[in-house]
Amino acid sequence: MTEIALAIVLGCCALGAGIAMIAGIGPAIGEGYAVAKSCEAIGRQPESRGEVTSTMIMGCAIAETTGLYALVVAILLIFVxxxxxxxxxTNLGK
Amino acid sequence: MTEKKRPSRAVDVLLILMMVLPLITAVVLNVLTAPAKEGIVIEGARVYYSANPDADLSQVFSTDFILTDAQINSWLVMISITGLCLFLTHGLQEHAVTVRQHIAEWIVEKVEGLVRANMGDFHVQSFSAFVCAVLGLSVFSSLMSLLGVFAPTSDLSVVGGWALLVFLVITGYKACCGPRIYVRTFTSDGAVVAALNVIGEVATPISMAFRHYGNVMSGAVIAVLVSAFLQWLSSVLLGWLPGVLGEIPFLQVGLPAILSVYFDLFSGALQAYIFSMLTMLYVSGGFPLEEYIKRHSHAEKSSVLAA
Incomplete structure (x- = not known):
């Protein structure tokens, strides 16, 4: 009985880690949109390249946060x- | 003719030793204590010392006191950076003649320019040193992975400590005009938004810690996965070579190094920049500047009147 319970738990941990990483779609779309817009801005005003680039990197870093939450959850599910x-x-089984 | 004074050589050697020795210590400690690895091994910080080895580590609030290589490496980085700062500022003169003084002045000017651009003139004096310290510590901690040792920034506890410190600074600056103004920053838009504001405030240190840790950690995980895959690939493709030749993973040459340029150099520097940038933005965004100036000038006036 304990073995079956263990197998179910381990399988669900791996499955949950995989499902958690679906969250990676969100930041990908968001960052792609941000980069596209900043490319447009640089195309319109090439002299503002430096400021646009640094602002874009800041925005990308913040948009990336949700993806990193998912990554941390996945790492916890796999390793911890x-x-x-x-x-x-095993304590319950005793 | 005035003779240019040069900084003394003996102190220089001592300071260079102070810079280099901690890094060598970290590498030697890592080489001496690292167990042999086979295949895919992704692990956290190694525990060097544990006061109570039998304690149950699966509990969140363990009573055990442990000393990991993340802690030791971060202290070694701090010693090394202190040595670097002392070396750069040793023998300062009014007119810069040495290269190191030019470098030191360049660093100070750049950081002051960054703080001025993001926080305004008011904070330049008080915040340049703090921002530079956060930036330098984060960059050098991430670059520790280039030496092959455990980078302190890929441990959540270390980065969590930094984020907690930054959160205390932010809260201190928000509350510097008294608790009434501090509470008003949350409740100015109604009760429902106030609850959301409180949650957002609590999330600040968590998101800062997770952002930095997640980026550095994901780089380490991907590097291990790629090099394990290349090892498997070369054993499949080149395993027929006779003798020792078949056991050497030739395909591991090259690609991990290119990945390392991105994940160790670029990502480490970028995360340090973002961490210090967010620190500046949160502090200058939460600081009630007008209220502070009003009170300050009022206090000065009243003290003048009293005199």
Whole structure:
């Protein structure tokens, strides 16, 4: 019984990590939009290249935050959750 | 004729040693204590010392005191940066003659320009040193991975500590005109928005820590995955070569180095820039400048009147 429970938990951890990384779509679209707009801005006013680029990098970094939350959740699910869940389940089995 | 005074050589050697020795110590410690790795191994900071090895680490609030290589490396980086600063500012003269004085002046001018552009003239005096310290510590901590040792910034605890410090600075500057003004920054737009504002305020240090940690950590994870894949690929493609030749992973040459240029150099420097930039923006955005100037000038007037 304990083995089946362990297998289910480990499988769900891996599945959850994969599902969590779907969140990567959001920042990708957002950053692509930001870069496209800043390219347009540089095309219109080439002399403002420096300021536009640094502002764009700041915006991209902030837009990237949600993707990084997903990454941290996925890393926790892969590397941390299996260990602690295994400990919990083996304690329950005793 | 005035003779140009040169900084003394003996102190220079000592300061250079202060810069280099911590880095060598980190590499030697890493080489001596690292276990042999096979295949894909992605691990956090290694524990050097644990006061209570039997403690249950799966609990969030463990009573154990542990010393990891992230902590040790970050202290070594701090010592090294202190040595660098002392070296650059050793033997300063009114008219710069040495290269190092030009470099030091260039750093100070650049950081003051950055702070002035982002926070305004009011904060330049008080904030340039702090911003430069955050920037330098973050850059050099991320670059530690070039030496092959564990970069302190890929440990959430280290970056979380920095983010907590920055959060304290932000809150201190927001609340410098008394608690009434501080509370008003949350409640000025109604009760529902106030709750959201509080959540957003609490999220500030978390998002700053996760952003920095996630970027550096993801680079490390991708580097390990790619080099493990290349090892597997070369054992499949070139495994038929006789003897030792078949065991050498030739395909691992090159590509990991190009990845390292992006993930270690570019991403590390960029995250340091973003971290210090956000610090500046949050502080200058939350600081009630007009109120502060009003009170300050009022206090000066009243003290003048009292005198």
């Amino acid at each position: 959750a299996p260990g602690s869940m295994t400990a919990v389940i």
